Amino acid sequence: MIRIQDVSKVYEGGTAALRDVTLEINKGEFVFLVGPSGSGKSTLIRLMLRQELPTEGKIWVAGKLITDLPAWKVPLLRRSIGTVFQDFKLLPTKTVFENVAFALEVIGRPRHVIRNQVPQVLNLVGLGAKADRLPNQLSGGEQQRVSIARAFVNRPLILLADEPTGNLDPATSVGIMRLLDRINRTGTTVVMATHDHAIVDAMRRRVVALERGRIVRDQSRGAYETGEQRVVTGQQRTLAAEQPETDGEL
Amino acid sequence: MRFQYLIEQAMTNLRRNVLVVFAAVVAVLVMLTLVFGTIVLRWSIDQDIGRWDDNVRVIAFLSDDLGIAEIDAIQAEVQQWDEVEAVVYFSKAEALIEFRELFADQQSLIQVVEEDPSVLPASLRIAPVEAADYSTITDRLVVIPGIREVSAADEAIDALVARSSRLRTFAFWIVVVLGASAVVLIANTIRIAIFARRDEISIMKLVGAGNWFVRIPFFLEGIIEGVLGAALAVVLIWGVRGSIAELFSTATDAGALVVPAEFMIRQALMVLGFGAGTGLLGSAFGMWGFLRD
Numbered sequence: 001m002i003r004i005q006d007v008s009k010v011y012e013g014g015t016a017a018l019r020d021v022t023l024e025i026n027k028g029e030f031v032f033l034v035g036p037s038g039s040g041k042s043t044l045i046r047l048m049l050r051q052e053l054p055t056e057g058k059i060w061v062a063g064k065l066i067t068d069l070p071a072w073k074v075p076l077l078r079r080s081i082g083t084v085f086q087d088f089k090l091l092p093t094k095t096v097f098e099n100v101a102f103a104l105e106v107i108g109r110p111r112h113v114i115r116n117q118v119p120q121v122l123n124l125v126g127l128g129a130k131a132d133r134l135p136n137q138l139s140g141g142e143q144q145r146v147s148i149a150r151a152f153v154n155r156p157l158i159l160l161a162d163e164p165t166g167n168l169d170p171a172t173s174v175g176i177m178r179l180l181d182r183i184n185r186t187g188t189t190v191v192m193a194t195h196d197h198a199i200v201d202a203m204r205r206r207v208v209a210l211e212r213g214r215i216v217r218d219q220s221r222g223a224y225e226t227g228e229q230r231v232v233t234g235q236q237r238t239l240a241a242e243q244p245e246t247d248g249e250l
Numbered sequence: 251m252r253f254q255y256l257i258e259q260a261m262t263n264l265r266r267n268v269l270v271v272f273a274a275v276v277a278v279l280v281m282l283t284l285v286f287g288t289i290v291l292r293w294s295i296d297q298d299i300g301r302w303d304d305n306v307r308v309i310a311f312l313s314d315d316l317g318i319a320e321i322d323a324i325q326a327e328v329q330q331w332d333e334v335e336a337v338v339y340f341s342k343a344e345a346l347i348e349f350r351e352l353f354a355d356q357q358s359l360i361q362v363v364e365e366d367p368s369v370l371p372a373s374l375r376i377a378p379v380e381a382a383d384y385s386t387i388t389d390r391l392v393v394i395p396g397i398r399e400v401s402a403a404d405e406a407i408d409a410l411v412a413r414s415s416r417l418r419t420f421a422f423w424i425v426v427v428l429g430a431s432a433v434v435l436i437a438n439t440i441r442i443a444i445f446a447r448r449d450e451i452s453i454m455k456l457v458g459a460g461n462w463f464v465r466i467p468f469f470l471e472g473i474i475e476g477v478l479g480a481a482l483a484v485v486l487i488w489g490v491r492g493s494i495a496e497l498f499s500t501a502t503d504a505g506a507l508v509v510p511a512e513f514m515i516r517q518a519l520m521v522l523g524f525g526a527g528t529g530l531l532g533s534a535f536g537m538w539g540f541l542r543d
Contacts, residue, residue: 075459107459
């Protein structure tokens with residue numbers, strides 16, 4: 001689904017954000033990108049979205065070599081990727097419904113499709129009853145649910161999440177992770193950059209650790225850190241308990 | 251639905267920055283009012299120039315002893331000159347008829363002419379391609395044997411022609427100077443609109459909106475500003491077209507000078523098109539370097 005080959009990214013001024021990174025992510029995988037600030041997680045996500053081009057190397061997303069993609073085809077690439085950010089990126093003057101509908105409007109989906117799909121995806125994220133609220137009338141967790149709904153409403157192949165729980169308290173984060181997990185179970189590949197130890201340790205999914213622009217660890221069913229036994233918190237128990245559960249609703 | 255959406259976006263942009271939009275529209279209005287006014291003024295001056303009988307500027311009086319073949323030869327030769335539009339042969343009989351009309355109230359004069367036909371010679375009446383060509387034509391005519399005398403329209407025509415061409419220069423500089431400022435002002439409104447909507451635009455790009463889908467509302471905004479300014483200029487000049495036409499007119503009954511509606515409509519469409527073009531150019535400048543990935 002995503003293939004990153006020998007990719008380096010050096011920013012103007014000589015800062016090397018990524019060095020010789022090679023990574024392959026398969027369809028339907030859930031991958032955590034972990035590492036301290038400045039390790040290159042966000043750069044990797046921007047490269048996959050083609051918000052930036054690598055200095056060296058090649059990147060394939062959904063079968064397309066996106067490092068060679070002409071500029072006019074970039075919008076089409078982005079329609080197959082949903083994105084979620086730490087700061088939600090909601091439009092403050094639009095209601096919950098309108099924020100989600102916006103993603104369909106701007107790619108020219110007909111009105112009946114919008115009327116049909118938006119309430120469906122709002123129900124999925126548990127905000128069906130709050131469709132007419134404005135973002136500032138919602139809690140942080142609810143706002144992030146709206147942004148996940150917007151990312152998912154177009155049924156993308158890939159969901160990229162950059163610190164989606166970065167602004168949320170632990171209890172709220174659990175709910176968001178539950179949602180991302182459900183989306184992953186529909187077959188959507190999820191790539192999530194985070195430095196939330198608790199979440200990574202509880203979910204036990206593939207972990208790709210970055211440090212100063214290099215991949216230092218790639219482990220399936222991994223933890224945030226290696227070898228270290230961590231005290232299991234209540235929150236982690238909650239998340240771990242979710243694991244066997246399967247959702248047939250999607 | 252998509253088209254309606256794009257129009258709505260453009261209208262939202264316009265409403266959001268009423269003051270800067272107002273400045274841009276006024277710039278277009280001032281520019282095109284001056285340009286359109288100048289067009290109408292030139293029309294009235296050209297009417298004045300044209301009052302000289304179907305553009306005849308030069309009359310070559312022929313010797314009475316020329317035969318028909320010789321006259322035909324001269325007419326054919328003059329007709330070939332680059333600066334000559336048309337040559338008409340005016341016989342002695344026609345000259346007499348014209349003289350009778352011109353001096354209908356002076357019977358004694360008519361009597362003199364009727365008694366001595368040699369007083370009114372036959373002539374070639376020549377219309378130049380450009381009004382200003384009359385002096386060249388005169389110079390070439392006087393050396394042809396068989397032409398008795400050449401008479402040309404005087405400096406009054408020269409002055410009118412010069413005024414008409416000065417107005418053309420004036421309109422040109424108006425377009426250059428005020429056009430540039432109108433383009434810059436429109437570009438400015440576009441920049442402000444882009445800035446006001448930068449979050450929205452970044453989200454649009456994130457969810458895969460096409461580049462043109464993002465740009466079109468801004469182009470529409472610029473075009474609407476340009477056309478609005480042009481439309482106001484058209485309304486303004488349409489209202490005072492009579493007074494403009496009278497301004498420099500030498501006609502005694504200037505009030506009778508009616509600018510034809512067909513001419514006004516044709517020029518108004520051109521002015522509107524020019525306004526739209528100014529808006530388009532302004533938006534293009536405003537987006538320059540922005541709205542890329």
